Amino acid sequence: MRPLRNILSAETTLASLLDRRARELALLHLLRTTLPPALAVQTGVVSASQGELVLSAASGAAATLLRHRGHELVEALSREGWKFTGIRIRVQVRHNRADRSKVHAKQIDEKSAAALRAGADRVADPELAAALRRLANTARSGSADEHEPFEGVEDEDPERQK
Template identity: 45%
Template sequence: MDKASPKSSSDRKALRPLALIVTEDATLAAWHARLQRETLLTAIVRRHLPRALADRVRVAETDSGTLTLAVAAGAVAAVIRQRTPDLLNGLRREGWDFTELRLRVQVGVAGRGQDKPLPAERPRFDSAPLRRLAC
């Protein structure tokens, strides 16, 4: 039988926090910076939209003056398309200079609506006494 030996103190010293690893690796650091930027922009975009739409939108990409939003449905995209000038002006007021807004429909991408409630189960009971009475 081979028992695993407990980790020595030198093994514990070799462990590094994930945050440190992410900041030291250039690729991971770039991905992390992009995630933070998109999360911040998503919050800003949602502030400029009605609550019913805000939960169904997230920033998918930012590239040289173009903001790409991922939306949960075509109807949401249509409403946001109508609000594009107001949204771009609102972003400009907050210091984000985007000249173009693109929309990408990705079903299930943003916050899901409330799930349909399950029907209540009928209580189960023993029908034998009723059958005896029926006879």
């Protein structure tokens, strides 16, 4: 049985696509070692043909930073044997819901609620003690509601809405 790469390489069109992709991956690796890590993960190679390197940026801010580093990138690439007359930047915002961090209200467990109640009993200020008791009363028991947000806070996690 022949490896898939050998089968694809036999077809000239597919072989040229594989070569182009290998070249772009090599460029991307070099760029990611040259750029600061926070900017490198937001950068991609769109095209590397006809003397011009076309990069993608995940945001307008990343594109601006790449444009400011354009001359530095051309020099770094030329030191490694890549010859480009210029770099063009395209903004390609990715809407990947999985990459967004989820912000949920902090939950109070029973142990923390008990500590709040004990603290309320020791506090001399009656208003502060009442506030601590109210906060302790928002604690959820270890039931199915354990991961539910506080009252009035909407849970935006799409998996929880099912």
